[in-house]
Amino acid sequence: xxxDENYTIPKxxxxxxxxxxxxxxxxKRVEGGEFEPILYREMFQRGLDFGAALIxxxxxxxxxxGLIADNRAExxxxxxxxxxxxxxxxxxxxxxxxxxxxxxxxxxxxxxxxAENNSQVNKIVTLKDKLPCVKQIICFDNSxxxxxxxxxxxxxIEIIFFDExxxxxxxWRIEHAGEVEAELEKGxxxxxxxxxxxxxxxxxxxxxxxxxxxxxxQLDEIPERIFINPGDKALSVLPVWHVFEREVEYVITIxxxxxxxxxxxxxxxxxxxxKLNPHLLPAVPRVFEAVYDGVTKKMRKTGGxxxxxxxxxxxxxxxxxxxSRKMFNQNACYTRYYTVFWWILFLIPxxxxxxxxxxxxxxxxxKIKAMLGTNFRAGIxxxxxxxxxxxxxxxxxxxxxxxxxxxxxxxxxxxxxxxAAPVFRTIGSAIRGIQVRIVDPNDGFVLGRxxxxxxxxxxxxxxxxxxxxxxxxxxxxxxxxxxxxxDLAMMxxxxxxxxxxxxxxxxxxxxxxxxxxxxxxxKLSESKFIKQAVVVGQDMRYLAALILxxxxxxxxxxxxxxxxxxxxxxxxxxxxxxxLYENEIANLISSKNGFKMFERIAKFTLITKAFEVGVExxxxxxxxxxxxxxxxxxxxxxxxxx
Numbered sequence: 343x344x345x346d347e348n349y350t351i352p353k354x355x356x357x358x359x360x361x362x363x364x365x366x367x368x369x370k371r372v373e374g375g376e377f378e379p380i381l382y383r384e385m386f387q388r389g390l391d392f393g394a395a396l397i398x399x400x401x402x403x404x405x406x407x408g409l410i411a412d413n414r415a416e417x418x419x420x421x422x423x424x425x426x427x428x429x430x431x432x433x434x435x436x437x438x439x440x441x442x443x444x445x446x447x448x449x450x451x452x453x454x455x456x457a458e459n460n461s462q463v464n465k466i467v468t469l470k471d472k473l474p475c476v477k478q479i480i481c482f483d484n485s486x487x488x489x490x491x492x493x494x495x496x497x498x499i500e501i502i503f504f505d506e507x508x509x510x511x512x513x514w515r516i517e518h519a520g521e522v523e524a525e526l527e528k529g530x531x532x533x534x535x536x537x538x539x540x541x542x543x544x545x546x547x548x549x550x551x552x553x554x555x556x557x558x559x560q561l562d563e564i565p566e567r568i569f570i571n572p573g574d575k576a577l578s579v580l581p582v583w584h585v586f587e588r589e590v591e592y593v594i595t596i597x598x599x600x601x602x603x604x605x606x607x608x609x610x611x612x613x614x615x616x617k618l619n620p621h622l623l624p625a626v627p628r629v630f631e632a633v634y635d636g637v638t639k640k641m642r643k644t645g646g647x648x649x650x651x652x653x654x655x656x657x658x659x660x661x662x663x664x665x666s667r668k669m670f671n672q673n674a675c676y677t678r679y680y681t682v683f684w685w686i687l688f689l690i691p692x693x694x695x696x697x698x699x700x701x702x703x704x705x706x707x708x709k710i711k712a713m714l715g716t717n718f719r720a721g722i723x724x725x726x727x728x729x730x731x732x733x734x735x736x737x738x739x740x741x742x743x744x745x746x747x748x749x750x751x752x753x754x755x756x757x758x759x760x761x762a763a764p765v766f767r768t769i770g771s772a773i774r775g776i777q778v779r780i781v782d783p784n785d786g787f788v789l790g791r792x793x794x795x796x797x798x799x800x801x802x803x804x805x806x807x808x809x810x811x812x813x814x815x816x817x818x819x820x821x822x823x824x825x826x827x828x829d830l831a832m833m834x835x836x837x838x839x840x841x842x843x844x845x846x847x848x849x850x851x852x853x854x855x856x857x858x859x860x861x862x863x864x865k866l867s868e869s870k871f872i873k874q875a876v877v878v879g880q881d882m883r884y885l886a887a888l889i890l891x892x893x894x895x896x897x898x899x900x901x902x903x904x905x906x907x908x909x910x911x912x913x914x915x916x917x918x919x920x921x922l923y924e925n926e927i928a929n930l931i932s933s934k935n936g937f938k939m940f941e942r943i944a945k946f947t948l949i950t951k952a953f954e955v956g957v958e959x960x961x962x963x964x965x966x967x968x969x970x971x972x973x974x975x976x977x978x979x980x981x982x983x984x
Contacts, residue, residue, distance in 0.1 A: 660738045783795060
């Protein structure tokens, strides 16, 4: 599927609306927690109505419009309307701080801001003195507090409610027949569609300029790897303003699928699975970790023979599937591979384990899969590192979770493991039309297969540049058009990619040792007592770690071992719990697990406050290390006192 230079996202959605007018495009949550379908023709018409409304209040082609909201059907309608008339959206979620909003709206000089609710409207009004360009706020919700309305009026900001504006747009379209459609047809692939400011894991948000063609170029092959039939449902749980979720929605809508808006909260997500029975779940790895944690915690609490059966059959499944991957060449391969050897070695044990695997599926795995509904085809993990133990678990029990990779700067997909032909612990090969190469981080020399280096990307998905920052653009895109991702990777002999870490996260110890914290943090998170870990030690003699404890597991351990305590804080400070974590860390980060001496954790601090998006975590739920260093500077300093 190759698109011409005049093809745009609104034209793609128009084609989908004409192909599948009576198929639900969206499932919108209404009062009572139920879902209401919005058909493709309705969705497209609502987008045109909103585009007409924007024209009626003076919006022109290439105007920048703030779009501050979380997942909801109206977001898609507003975005479609903005792009249909050639304007450019500047999106962000409701977790955006005042500092975030001040930066993105002042840099882009947005005159109009769409805000989800009273809280978001209030943020914009509060910032008015720093945002002189803002004249109007469009609110998705139909009411705001009187004091916020009064403050807006005092500061010269007009507030318009989305539903009222839609009525104006519908009437305007009747009075100016064909004008919105004509604006839509003027669009070209190289027109700017959006400016997405990076979430700032390094502390420096940058406005990534993405064109319609950047997004559409991925749709040539992605539907072959992540396929969905017209009318099939996909749960939408990622931040809708984020580039991963945005491209996912285009992958779904170009195939006539249905977007179902949910939340990445365990109880809500599982309840929506039962109601909607979806086919796909695109999500960040933490969502799949939460599902895994929920299953394993339930088994541990049940205990007894049930826990014993669970552990037995999971281990059988892991062993049987590990053999299968060897025999059918489904592992990342960096040298010539002889499958005949593995068939000779594993054929008999592999066959002997089949009946036990089938019994495990009947007694255990089928119940886990039932939580995901009868239609579930696959999950797509993206936006962060997908832990090996999670990948291994779902592969073993027969739940298809594939891993994808990309950046905001590549709109975002570079590669994704195909559902139909997955290769374990890879992200698949680069999608059609995209070139990739691995280069030495020191001299830029192109490396061969099986060599670890920095991943570079070239092709039609690469951004136009950073908004108003040609200096920063030049630092990441060279004269030949190669984008330096900053990620460490290796390429297999079959051209699949394996992501190994992020070069910017690399810790250099005083002894000159270079190491990646992510593999250590991922391994530590395998402990049932550790929710999350952050490794620190830049320019120090040794490594240390902040350990986010699992309160339920610690209290269960205390109860099972008869440990008396007056407060939870005193329990964590007790010698027995400190020893528990010392042993857990030492056993996980050890030579038997492939870690070097200098990668061992010498000291640790237990912390209890859960990491939050917008505080310690980015919108992709990645650790923002610069924030961790700020928030826990005293705890970190104490671990390195000499």
